[in-house]
Amino acid sequence: MNNLQEHKDFVRPGWHFLVDALDNFVKMKQRGYLPSKNGKFEKPEKDLFDFDVLQLKEKHSKIRIYSDCLPVEHNWEIFDQENYNDRLGPIQDEIYGFIQALEAISGFICEECGQRGEMCKIGNWMKTYCSKCRDEALSVRGLIENNS
């Protein structure tokens, strides 16, 4: 299980490729090799673990991803439980490290169009926009203020 794609639309299109990058990374780790009971490294036919996204959103002009890596019972028949638990910890750390990197990178990518962006103030909100999307957001806001 990996419900990352279901949460993609909680951020603007400019950041969707960041979600896809994490999705690919998680899928690679879900089918990664793990020592089996006979000591050989086996490639699992089913996912090594479930990846459960609790929340994916924009916060303070950066992408935020809250998630869990959960053990799955079907692996207990194939892998030593001790190996399995020992192996999941580092995988989880790698995924969390990848997420931290994405969160940092998102502060330099326009959340609307995916071009190089920077943090800017739109009314009371901090957003990451390129200059074109920033100007558009400011002008839309200007129109709204003129109508009220």
Ligand SMILES: [Zn+2]
């Ligand atoms: Zn833009």
